[in-house]
Amino acid sequence: MKTIIEPFRIKAVEPIRMTTRDERRVLLKDAQYNLFALKSDDVLIDLLTDSGTGAMSAAQWAAVMQGDESYAGSPSFYRFEAAVKNLMPFRHVIPTHQGRAAEAILFSILGGAGKNIPSNTHFDTTRGNIEASGAHGHDLVIAEGKDPASDHPFKGNMDLDRLDAYLQEHGDSVPCVMLTITNNAGGGQPVSLENIRGTAALAKKYGKPFFIDGCRFAENAWFIKTREAGQGDRSIPEIVRDCFADADGMTMSAKKDAFGNIGGWLALNDDDLADEARTHLIRTEGFPTYGGLSGRDLDALAQGLSEIVDEDYLRYRIRTNAYIIERLDALGVPVVKPAGGHAVFVDARAWLSHIPPTAYPGQALAVALYELGGIRSCEIGTVMFGRQPDGSEVPAAMDLVRLAIPRRTYTQSHADYMIEVFEELAAIKDTLTGFTITKEPKQLRHFTCAFSPLGA
């Protein structure tokens, strides 16, 4: 059979409240054209993020009822810990309420003024926590990773030559080496097993601990299985274990590849580091057998981890993304290729070339997708990165719009609808206008700033 079907039936449904284009025009104006200000009830298809927005399975909801809310030593924790160790055999598993809490703990210990921390690409919360400690983060992804048109199969790979030179140059100021799989900030592009091993070997050569930001480890393992020589016959859990075998620890957002609506963890091998992390955890998150989570959350994650490595799920997950990208490509919409794991990235600067970066082509596209089709996406471009610390404005490297696909939440007809919205948009795209920002906070402006359409 050619068609890859959703490998699940639907047992509980959430109605979508339909809106008209005229209603959405008013809603946009009321939201001052910032899609974060919309009520989610006013969105038809919400592709703002894949974080914590997935559907839990019947088995996960059943596990929720088994949750034990004991403050210390809950059996829910031990089920969670066993599920993590089954895939990532680290000595210490420390639950946290989200991935960024694990990062905050790790870098409060390893970071500090004058330190330098390399990665393929640091995710924004990772960079935020590194910088908050006084350290600097550096991105050493391969050159192909920054070229939207390159079809390299592992565009998330670390540039090993640059990492070698970096470790030589920065010496003692480097407390650890990080690697993000998949490379979220670089388009959800995967990292090969060979590159993970190469990164680990360099870290070892220079005596540095090696940490993986493993948020989308299962999607990454699927890409290894399907794109890397010699991996096709191996099981996903086997590949996952290999990915983490040479690492000294990991940070994780369980809102991604653990099918959770909330959760995360920090895992470590070093006993002293783990002691320090747990002390910090007790101060900021909670006792080490619950972190910032309830027992029922831990049980949902334990079950989710057994489901996320299912090949039928991963085949459907990655195929959905590839399908949308193929169809958009056929329509002439410039998309980042090849398909990554969790999102579709549209090159708004190229598609809306009549709108200069300083008039935010990504925002113009995101607003048009909502007005025309009720689709909520996320600008990743000059709105997000253009404001400099001195208040000046510099165009970002790219103006992308991200359509992040929540796990097990939307169906094939939702994907076809999305593609149709792009098709209609293609006919009127040259009439779209740019935006100006009328009000903005000093930092992280994209969440709360107000826009006004140019020429309106």
Ligand SMILES: *Cc1c(COP(=O)(O)O)cnc(C)c1O
């Ligand atoms: C989401 C994410 C994080 C942060 O996790 P939260 O649970 O949102 O705090 C860190 N790294 C990557 C790669 C992510 O995708």
